[in-house]
Amino acid sequence: MRWRRRVLRFGAPLLVGIVFLAAWEAVVRARGIPVYILPPPSAIAASLWTDGPSLLGSLLVTLRVTLAALAAAAVFGGALALLFSLSRLVELSLFPYAVILQVTPVVAIAPLIIIWVHQPFLALLVCAWIVAFFPIVSNTTIGLNSADRNLLALFRLYGASPAQVLWLLRLPTALPYFLAGLRISGGLALIGAVVAEFVAGTGGTETGLAFRILEAGYRLAIPRLFAALFLLSLTGIVIYLVLDALSRRLLRHWHESAAAAEEE
Numbered sequence: 001m002r003w004r005r006r007v008l009r010f011g012a013p014l015l016v017g018i019v020f021l022a023a024w025e026a027v028v029r030a031r032g033i034p035v036y037i038l039p040p041p042s043a044i045a046a047s048l049w050t051d052g053p054s055l056l057g058s059l060l061v062t063l064r065v066t067l068a069a070l071a072a073a074a075v076f077g078g079a080l081a082l083l084f085s086l087s088r089l090v091e092l093s094l095f096p097y098a099v100i101l102q103v104t105p106v107v108a109i110a111p112l113i114i115i116w117v118h119q120p121f122l123a124l125l126v127c128a129w130i131v132a133f134f135p136i137v138s139n140t141t142i143g144l145n146s147a148d149r150n151l152l153a154l155f156r157l158y159g160a161s162p163a164q165v166l167w168l169l170r171l172p173t174a175l176p177y178f179l180a181g182l183r184i185s186g187g188l189a190l191i192g193a194v195v196a197e198f199v200a201g202t203g204g205t206e207t208g209l210a211f212r213i214l215e216a217g218y219r220l221a222i223p224r225l226f227a228a229l230f231l232l233s234l235t236g237i238v239i240y241l242v243l244d245a246l247s248r249r250l251l252r253h254w255h256e257s258a259a260a261a262e263e264e
Contacts, residue, residue: 024041039226044230051224055228062197066190066193068128073189076133077133077137078136081141081174086166099134106131107198114199132185135184144173186240187236194210
């Protein structure tokens with residue numbers, strides 16, 4: 001039964017995708033839509049085959065920025081959430097500024113960051129980090145503050161130190177929240193890297209995949225543009241699946257959410 005569920009889990013989305021691509025191909029060919037307006041999947045696949053090496057090289061640049069930003073967001077976001085849990089005053093003082101970073105459009109401040117930070121990779125990293133930072137801070141803070149009150153009282157009754165309460169109760173409680181924020185931030189880091197590359201790419205300072213999309217659009221190489229978009233989407237899916245698998249592996253032996261998922 002388990003193998004049937006796994007086949008259904010992966011097979012159903014794959015079948016929907018095949019049907020969608022077949023319908024796309026049929027509509028484009030039946031209506032004679034020009035390639036420069038909407039290319040058929042066959043043209044996109046051909047462009048992906050011919051332009052694959054250059055696109056993959058640019059994808060590695062974007063992926064390097066994305067993973068670095070995600071790692072920085074995980075480290076600094078987790079550390080700041082831990083600081084918030086230790087001091088209510090610090091949380092009240094700094095959390096509004098974390099919200100400001102979240103709601104500020106990165107496309108508006110990316111040009112300034114690129115001007116202020118002279119190293120191109122670091123500038124792109126800062127832009128992507130701003131986008132990926134808040135979900136980890138917010139989720140981890142909620143998790144650290146969600147420890148069961150009865151268990152907190154029990155720890156105090158047995159004379160546990162604040163460090164023991166943090167290590168044995170608050171951190172395990174916050175781990176599922178942290179991992180959920182990490183899954184959200186994985187896609188957001190990719191979006192932030194692409195947005196930053198759109199700004200930096202216009203000046204030729206970086207050759208990430210977003211720059212290839214701009215280049216293809218200027219040259220009306222629409223199949224190549226769609227091929228680059230396909231690689232970006234595929235990268236986002238892979239990042240999410242890897243983080244989801246990591247979350248399941250860390251939680252499956254003790255947390256109800258992962259245990260329920262294993263039983264389905």
